[in-house]
Amino acid sequence: MCMPTSEKSSKLATVGSSVGDASSSDTAILANNAYNNNTRPSKEETKHIKAVTSTHSEHERNTKYDLYWFLGPALICYALGTPIYAIYSIGIARIISTRITLTLHYLLADKDNYLNKLPQKQLKREGEDYMVGAMLHMYAQVPLQVLFPAMFFSDVSCIGVSAYRAFWAHVFLVEPLYYAAHRWLHIPENMKTMHGFHHLSISTLPSTSLVQNFHEHFVYVAVFGPAFLAPFLMYWEMHWSVIGTYLVLFDLINAYGHMNIKYRHPIFTSKYSPFQYLFYTPEFHLGHHAFFRANYALFMPIWDHMFGSWRTYRKTDSDRLLPAKQQDFVFIGHNAGLAHFITCPEWDVYAAYGPFRTFAYLPYSVEFLFCNMVGAFCRIFMSAYTCSRYMINDKLIGRVICICRTPIDYIKPSRYASVNKDIVKVIKSQYKEHGTKCFGLGNLNKMKQINDGGKLISDMVKSDSYLKDKGIRVWTGDTMTAASVYHQLVDLPNFDKLESMFFVGANGKIGNAVCKQLLVSNPNLKIKIYSLSHTLDHPNVTYTSDLGDLLNHKVVVLGKQLALKKYAKALAPFRGASSKKSEATPYKCRLILDYTVPYTPIDLTGFKNIDHRQIAVLETSPNSSDFLKGHFDIGFGLEQHQIYPCHAGCIINTVHNRDTDEVGEICVDNMMTMWKRGKELGLRNKPLKV
Numbered sequence: 001m002c003m004p005t006s007e008k009s010s011k012l013a014t015v016g017s018s019v020g021d022a023s024s025s026d027t028a029i030l031a032n033n034a035y036n037n038n039t040r041p042s043k044e045e046t047k048h049i050k051a052v053t054s055t056h057s058e059h060e061r062n063t064k065y066d067l068y069w070f071l072g073p074a075l076i077c078y079a080l081g082t083p084i085y086a087i088y089s090i091g092i093a094r095i096i097s098t099r100i101t102l103t104l105h106y107l108l109a110d111k112d113n114y115l116n117k118l119p120q121k122q123l124k125r126e127g128e129d130y131m132v133g134a135m136l137h138m139y140a141q142v143p144l145q146v147l148f149p150a151m152f153f154s155d156v157s158c159i160g161v162s163a164y165r166a167f168w169a170h171v172f173l174v175e176p177l178y179y180a181a182h183r184w185l186h187i188p189e190n191m192k193t194m195h196g197f198h199h200l201s202i203s204t205l206p207s208t209s210l211v212q213n214f215h216e217h218f219v220y221v222a223v224f225g226p227a228f229l230a231p232f233l234m235y236w237e238m239h240w241s242v243i244g245t246y247l248v249l250f251d252l253i254n255a256y257g258h259m260n261i262k263y264r265h266p267i268f269t270s271k272y273s274p275f276q277y278l279f280y281t282p283e284f285h286l287g288h289h290a291f292f293r294a295n296y297a298l299f300m301p302i303w304d305h306m307f308g309s310w311r312t313y314r315k316t317d318s319d320r321l322l323p324a325k326q327q328d329f330v331f332i333g334h335n336a337g338l339a340h341f342i343t344c345p346e347w348d349v350y351a352a353y354g355p356f357r358t359f360a361y362l363p364y365s366v367e368f369l370f371c372n373m374v375g376a377f378c379r380i381f382m383s384a385y386t387c388s389r390y391m392i393n394d395k396l397i398g399r400v401i402c403i404c405r406t407p408i409d410y411i412k413p414s415r416y417a418s419v420n421k422d423i424v425k426v427i428k429s430q431y432k433e434h435g436t437k438c439f440g441l442g443n444l445n446k447m448k449q450i451n452d453g454g455k456l457i458s459d460m461v462k463s464d465s466y467l468k469d470k471g472i473r474v475w476t477g478d479t480m481t482a483a484s485v486y487h488q489l490v491d492l493p494n495f496d497k498l499e500s501m502f503f504v505g506a507n508g509k510i511g512n513a514v515c516k517q518l519l520v521s522n523p524n525l526k527i528k529i530y531s532l533s534h535t536l537d538h539p540n541v542t543y544t545s546d547l548g549d550l551l552n553h554k555v556v557v558l559g560k561q562l563a564l565k566k567y568a569k570a571l572a573p574f575r576g577a578s579s580k581k582s583e584a585t586p587y588k589c590r591l592i593l594d595y596t597v598p599y600t601p602i603d604l605t606g607f608k609n610i611d612h613r614q615i616a617v618l619e620t621s622p623n624s625s626d627f628l629k630g631h632f633d634i635g636f637g638l639e640q641h642q643i644y645p646c647h648a649g650c651i652i653n654t655v656h657n658r659d660t661d662e663v664g665e666i667c668v669d670n671m672m673t674m675w676k677r678g679k680e681l682g683l684r685n686k687p688l689k690v
Contacts, residue, residue: 061128066135073138082145086152090244091138095131097248101206101255106345109261110205112324112389114630115317116260118345120353120640122201127350130207136217137247151232152240162242165231170246171300173226178298179307181223185216186293194219204289205349206255224250253299257285262315277302287313327434328396329654331647332426333387333442335375335406336598336637338367345388345634356598356637371406378404384426390630393655393681398632401426403445410444420451424460427474428467437471440650443597446476446663453478453509454663473653475662480649481616482513482666483675485557485595488615488685489514490521492555492591500526502550502589505559507535510595513666514557515541528553548574551587558594567602575606593688597644598637617686618643618678627681642686645678652677 070091077084110118145152154162185195197213212220227246232238259282267275280301288295294311297303304310335341339356342348351357359367378385387400403422409415423445430436446454458474461467489495505511506529515527519538526540530550534543547570550556574587590609592602595616604610619642620628628651633642652674653662 060125061132063128066131069135070131070138073142076139076142077145080142080146082142082149083153086145086240086244087138087141090141090240090247091134093244093248094134094251097252098130098134098207098210098255101252102349103346105206105255105259105261106349109259110349111345111387111631113260113318113321114389114391115320116203117630118205118349118352118634119203122203122205123350123352125200126205126207126211129212130210132214133210133212133217133220137221140221148232150236151228151238152243154237154239156239158237159239159242162228162231162238163245165235166228166238166242166246169230170227173230174224175298175300176303177223177226179296179303181219182296182298183309185219186296199289199292202289204258204260204286206258209254209258210251257282257299260286260315262318277305283313283315286315287311322391322395322397325434326397327389327399327430327436329392329398329438329440329651330426330430330436331398331400331440331442331650332384332423332445333400333402334410334444335371335402335404336443337407338362338371339598340635340637341371341374343635343637345631352631352634353638353640358600368407368411372408375404375406375409383422384429388631388634390628390632392628392651394626394629396654398651398654400632400635401430402442405444407444410447410450413449416450419445420456420460423451423457424464424467427457427461427472428464431467431470431472438473438475438650438654440475440477440647440653443646446478448509452664454661458661458663471659473658473661475650475653475658477646477649477653477662478510479513479662479666479670480652480674480678481595481645482510482517482668483671483678484616484618484645484685485510485514485559485593486517486671487675488593488688489518489555489557491685492688495555496522498522498525498555500528500553502528502530502553502556503559504530504547504550504557504562505596506557507531507533508559509664509666511557511559512536513668513671514559516668517671546570550592551589554588554590556589556592558592558596561596561600564600564602571604571607613688615685615688616645618645618648618683619686620682620684627683643683648678648683649674652681655681 073087073091074084077087110116141152184190191199194213194216198208198211198216201208201211228238228243257280261282263281263283267273268279268281269276278300280297280299284295284297284301290313291311294309295301295304295313296309301310336356338359342357343351343354345352382404384401384403387402390398392398403419403426405415405419405422409419423441427439430439441454441457444450446457451457454474454476461472461474489501492498503511503515506515506527512535515529515536518525518527519540523540526542527536528549529536529541529543530545530547531543532545547562547566551571551574587607589607590611592604592610592612593615594612595614599614602612604612617638621641628643632647633640636642636644636647638644649662656677
């Protein structure tokens with residue numbers, strides 16, 4: 001449906017600047033949105049930061065062999081004849097407790113806090129390093145078990161008293177040792193070689209507590225070891241369960257100090273309470289990450305009070321969040337397969353950004369069957385799942401909500417009605433709970449076969465006895481997708497001189513709109529469409545059923561997902577052929593542009609001059625636009641600060657207070673208008689690297 005000419009657009013807020021990705025520089029620390037004027041470090045306090053962190057900024061660890069490293073202690077134990085179970089019980093318990101803590105922290109703290117965005121670079125770094133310490137401790141435990149077996153395998157009757165001794169050893173040995181070691185690590189030379197790596201994380205996660213420079217881990221082995229080594233040397237008894245419990249509790253309490261939350265119960269904040277000196281809060285250690293030269297203590301701030309390094313820090317970003325009940329727009333998504341499950345930040349926060357993983361040796365039928373079982377199980381408890389919350393234009397709130405539907409639900413016609421009912425159910429529930437009137441439909445939720453490009457959803461809303469007079473608006477955002485694809489094409493170098501192009505999926509509504517606009521702006525362009533049905537009647541448009549014909553065109557556009565084996569079969573006769581005209585089997589193709597979702601690379605082995613690139617992905621830079629804040633980009637298989645045009649188009653409709661539905665066929669006349677509005681809000685196509 002085209003936009004009405006009388007539509008009144010809401011006044012747009014002035015575009016400013018913000019820092020959405022915590023880099024490791026003094027500028028990023030000063031600009032971090034968790035600070036206010038009272039707690040923000042001064043330039044003088046942060047002038048040393050860039051120097052001590054830059055050494056580590058390009059760190060990248062190869063995780064390919066981590067499983068082998070994890071299994072290494074088992075081989076060594078077998079060779080030395082020492083028990084394995086104690087080592088792996090402790091190591092696995094530490095890893096599981098860390099992952100559970102990360103999940104709870106994301107659900108309860110990060111998911112709805114759009115002012116504290118998880119930086120992709122930090123997630124990648126911490127995801128590579130958070131298990132290193134636990135694995136090193138497993139290796140360190142092997143020689144200790146061989147040299148001092150009684151340290152791990154004393155009689156179980158000593159467990160209680162050993163735990164008591166370990167507690168007091170921690171209080172009187174580990175705490176002062178850590179304070180001294182931590183101050184030593186903050187000497188500039190040591191920051192450059194070791195501790196600066198930990199301080200690359202400005203907005204901390206629970207797992208930040210475990211992320212250290214490799215050599216620094218050995219410092220901590222020496223600092224934390226006395227908690228159980230000292231009692232053992234005094235009484236010659238200890239048990240591995242006490243050591244394991246200590247390490248797990250240590251990890252959890254350390255993770256608590258790195259949680260990006262505020263907890264200000266008077267028992268921990270009153271100057272008259274002893275607990276202010278005996279046990280820390282997250283804000284205490286967040287203050288250390290903010291000021292660098294304060295709050296060095298481990299869990300007991302008394303040491304900073306004694307040596308004059310204690311400093312107050314107050315986290316304020318959560319105070320500036322809009323009301324929890326506010327929700328102006330909902331984008332209704334769905335599951336896209338097994339890889340989508342794996343990238344859910346609730347399950348693995350480290351995989352929240354980046355392309356979906358592929359399972360080359362797992363047939364789609366098996367993958368979809370597994371997802372179908374998971375979806376059916378989830379629907380026993382809920383019909384939809386609430387995902388991340390984000391801010392739009394500094395005044396509106398958007399939310400992603402996924403219905404519990406998997407690919408098989410969109411393949412079997414018998415399930416189409418159930419899918420549509422679930423979508424309308426989300427619309428009704430969100431209006432009742434939040435008064436939300438603006439809804440966008442994700443990829444498969446607007447398939448022509450399912451609901452005629454959203455038209456059926458619009459009709460169901462209008463005919464619903466409760467929703468029909470509530471002013472509900474349903475949008476597909478496809479106008480913005482068509483505009484993105486069109487501009488990605490016309491912005492190619494020398495596109496105006498292109499003679500012909502090959503199009504797969506031109507009969508779809510997006511492809512159809514793009515072709516119509518191209519034929520107007522490039523009247524000499526010839527378009528060959530791969531399809532058996534003819535929907536575009538134009539002298540410059542021809543049709544073919546030969547997929548291999550794509551090699552005869554410099555530019556190929558893919559707007560419909562085909563089985564990869566179809567491409568393999570079509571390209572097989574030409575694989576390895578030369579692209580030079582002087583050769584006997586030349587091919588012209590240089591660029592395959594793909595706007596299908598999810599993007600799946602084609603095997604182009606033997607076609608070294610052909611680039612296959614994903615298009616129709618928009619970028620919004622936090623350094624140039626305040627249009628979107630928060631986790632609008634998590635779980636979509638995209639990089640940080642990227643968004644699909646259909647999602648962005650629905651958000652633009654919300655900002656401009658569009659009062660009509662955007663369903664069914666695309667109005668070509670609106671494409672340029674939507675693109676202009678997107679550019680005004682700081683959106684742009686992801687640059688093609690060809």
